[in-house]
Amino acid sequence: MRSRQFWAAALAIHLLVVGAVSCSEIIDLIGSGQTMLPAAIASPAGKLARVMKSISPWQLGQSNPIRQTFIGYSHSAGIESPYTFFAPNVPASLKVVFEIHYPNKQVTYELPQVESLTEGMRLAALIDQATGQAGLWRDLVLHMLAASAADVNPGATRIRVVVAALKFPPPAEYLNGAQPSYKFICSYDFDAEEARRSGGDM
Helix, strand or coil: CHHHHHHHHHHHHHHHHHHHHHHHHHHHHHHCCCCCCCHHHHHHHHHHHHHHHHCCHHHCCCCCHHHHHHHHHHHHCCCECCCECCCCCCCCCEEEEEEEECCCCCEEEECCCCCCHHHHHHHHHHHHHHCCCCCHHHHHHHHHHHHHHHHHCCCCCEEEEEEEEEECCCHHHHHCCCCCEEEEEEEEEEEHHHHHHHHCCC
């Protein structure tokens, strides 16, 4: 009997976390005006999204055990990594471009290279998850990407990694012909030789 109660409670907690993550992202999407729903619905949804963010475990300190437990479980269970549990599509809103410098002052631009569609989807998910916010995770991922670009371009002396976010216009503007645009997020400069050496150690 106790075993059934334990598993029932575990299932209830799991579904609660799934529901909280899914509802939070759906409400945030509606509140930010990224749907066709009218302003009469989007406005209160935006207020509710702000309230939900204020009580989210993400707002607790990084050393807080509640935050660590919630985030650790949600990621290990695949609930938020980096898309919601019920939306297994790979986002591609963040783009990475390599600005490659050579000794003769030549500059070329490249995108990250992938060998298959599956690898491209995984890379898009990694970039979207890692580069959205400043921190050690972003530094490590961009360093690894710079090391890869340096390996592909052995004559390069410096690699600048530029991250930009694809900004979609609201649905009403899109229907009137507005096109997506890019917003600069950050850029990192790497010495190509140093990136090659350290990239092999990661």
